[in-house]
Amino acid sequence: MNYYRQLIFLITSLLIFVVLSLLTGSPALSGLALPILCYIFFILLTQEVSLDTITVTRIISKDRGTTGDEIEVRLIIRNQGPAVPLLEIVDLTAEKCTISSGSNHLQVQIDKNQIIERKYTLKLHHRGRYALGPIFLKGSDLFEKKSTYRKIEEVRIITCFPDFMKLQTLPISRDKLLPLGGSIPSRIYKGRDFDFQGVRPYHPNDELRAINWRVTAKFNSLATNEYALNQQSHIIIILDHTASTEHLLEIAIKATLSIAEWGIRQRSKVELLAIGDYVRQIKPAANKRQLILITERLVDLEAISPQYANILESQIENRVFPKLRQPGILFIVSPLAELTIINSVKRIVESRSQVIWVNPSLDYLYEKINPSKLQKKNSKEMVETFTNILTTLIRINTHKEFEKVPKFNWYPEGPDYSSLNSLNKLGV
Numbered sequence: 001m002n003y004y005r006q007l008i009f010l011i012t013s014l015l016i017f018v019v020l021s022l023l024t025g026s027p028a029l030s031g032l033a034l035p036i037l038c039y040i041f042f043i044l045l046t047q048e049v050s051l052d053t054i055t056v057t058r059i060i061s062k063d064r065g066t067t068g069d070e071i072e073v074r075l076i077i078r079n080q081g082p083a084v085p086l087l088e089i090v091d092l093t094a095e096k097c098t099i100s101s102g103s104n105h106l107q108v109q110i111d112k113n114q115i116i117e118r119k120y121t122l123k124l125h126h127r128g129r130y131a132l133g134p135i136f137l138k139g140s141d142l143f144e145k146k147s148t149y150r151k152i153e154e155v156r157i158i159t160c161f162p163d164f165m166k167l168q169t170l171p172i173s174r175d176k177l178l179p180l181g182g183s184i185p186s187r188i189y190k191g192r193d194f195d196f197q198g199v200r201p202y203h204p205n206d207e208l209r210a211i212n213w214r215v216t217a218k219f220n221s222l223a224t225n226e227y228a229l230n231q232q233s234h235i236i237i238i239l240d241h242t243a244s245t246e247h248l249l250e251i252a253i254k255a256t257l258s259i260a261e262w263g264i265r266q267r268s269k270v271e272l273l274a275i276g277d278y279v280r281q282i283k284p285a286a287n288k289r290q291l292i293l294i295t296e297r298l299v300d301l302e303a304i305s306p307q308y309a310n311i312l313e314s315q316i317e318n319r320v321f322p323k324l325r326q327p328g329i330l331f332i333v334s335p336l337a338e339l340t341i342i343n344s345v346k347r348i349v350e351s352r353s354q355v356i357w358v359n360p361s362l363d364y365l366y367e368k369i370n371p372s373k374l375q376k377k378n379s380k381e382m383v384e385t386f387t388n389i390l391t392t393l394i395r396i397n398t399h400k401e402f403e404k405v406p407k408f409n410w411y412p413e414g415p416d417y418s419s420l421n422s423l424n425k426l427g428v
Contacts, residue, residue: 049139051150053081054110056089056135058154066163070100070123073132077108077116084110088138094130097122097158124160127253127299132156161295162250164257165414199223234271234284234328235263238320241276243305244337248360252333253298255358255410259331260294272297273323275341276304279315309340316344324351333358333410349405357407361416 054077061072075091091104102120110116122132133155140147199215202222215223239256241249256272263270264286271284272294282293306312324330332355336342349355408420 049084049141049146049148050081051084051087051137051139051148054079054084054087054137054139054150056137056152056154058091058133058135058156060132060156060158063156064159064161065124066161067124067127068163069160070121071158072119072121073104075106075118075120075135077106077110077118079110079112079114081112083112084139085142086140088140090136091120092131092133092136093122094132094158096126096128097124097130099123122158124158127160127162127250129299130158130160132158159299162253162257162298164254164261167258167262167415170259170262198226200226233266233268234326235259235268235331236271236273236284236323236326236328237331237333239272239274240332240334240336240338240341241274241301241303242338242341243303245335245360246303248335249301249303251360251410251412252335252358253301254412255360255415256333257291257295257298258415259333259358261291264288264291268328270294271323273320274298274301275312275316275320276301277306278312279319281319306340312340313344316340320344321347321351324348328354330355331358332356333360335360355405356420357405358415359407359409361409361411 057076057078059074059076063071065071073091075089077087077089087106087108087110089106089108093099093104100121100123102118104120106118108116108118124130133153135152135154137150137152138147139150199212200223202211202216202224206224210224212223212225237256237259239252241252245252260270260272267286269284269286270290272280272282274280274297280297282290282297284290285293330348332345332348334341334345334357336345336357336359345357406420408418409416
């Protein structure tokens with residue numbers, strides 16, 4: 001920081017008093033003047049700082065990301081007024097974000113017309129929408145005797161989307177997803193709305209134009225082209241986000257998005273029904289926009305306890321059960337720890353055959369919490385967490401009525417199909 005004017009004033013004043021003391025023959029005059037000059041110099045250095053001419057511009061590398069992504073933040077500080085001896089800047093960040101490099105708390109000295117640039121990197125750990133800002137400024141004199149504060153209302157919203165796995169396949173025959181149940185004889189249906197399915201032996205009454213003459217010549221036997229209706233299949237995903245799913249919600253959301261993305265790649269219509277305090281619905285569609293809509297809906301999803309069980313049951317009755325009459329596959333993503341959900345799933349299983357239960361696995365949580373550590377810490381919160389997890393595990397393992405329902409477990413690292421049973425009726 002430059003203080004040329006103040007230093008020149010002090011030195012000039014001292015020289016004048018020294019010359020006057022020599023001319024008058026009184027050395028005590030310069031000794032008396034020195035404290036007065038130092039005091040004046042101190043007053044000049046502790047003048048109140050103005051922050052009205054300070055501007056701070058924030059530039060971020062992106063405003064959307066997934067869990068684990070890093071976002072670079074640049075702060076450009078400009079001063080178009082007098083110099084500020086000590087400028088403190090705090091760019092407020094969300095609690096769920098961490099700073100992997102740099103700092104959002106800066107202390108700089110800035111001269112007139114000077115531009116300073118600083119960088120720091122944010123890391124996203126949890127899905128959600130985070131507010132970046134506002135920016136707080138504190139300007140002080142050199143001795144920090146007088147301070148001025150200012151708040152810059154520059155707020156940016158950063159969205160952290162939940163991540164998902166790109167599944168190569170699910171152990172489900174796609175033919176069984178078709179509403180009409182697979183291939184259709186070419187003699188009945190043929191045209192642009194039907195896809196070529198394969199070649200089969202010729203049957204009497206088949207149309208002559210459906211004969212595949214190349215295959216016939218190769219095998220010396222009549223063969224007919226087979227066509228299948230290219231009508232889009234329907235996948236319904238029921239996601240349970242009641243209060244009992246609090247410790248499993250991230251895994252459940254990842255499973256839901258992975259299944260939805262797989263279904264859309266299969267040209268299937270995907271519909272989401274999220275059950276918490278009430279039923280939220282995303283209408284069926286088969287385009288990439290549908291995956292974006294589902295992801296946007298799940299960004300802010302939280303585990304919620306229904307205030308009134310009878311209202312939730314009524315909503316499930318009116319909004320979920322009518323969907324069961326539609327053909328297709330129904331995925332239920334739930335640990336089945338809420339009594340209302342258990343009763344609803346029982347009714348669903350009784351009234352529908354093509355149901356798959358996706359169980360967000362609790363095993364890794366069970367391993368994380370060591371009972372011996374629990375006793376040492378004696379934390380009430382940890383004891384409650386451990387009890388809830390154990391209770392949920394017991395309930396899952398005692399669902400004998402769901403033994404015949406096809407099920408696979410979903411761990412943080414991905415699905416485990418080894419528990420998927422009763423696959424014959426799904427055409428696997």
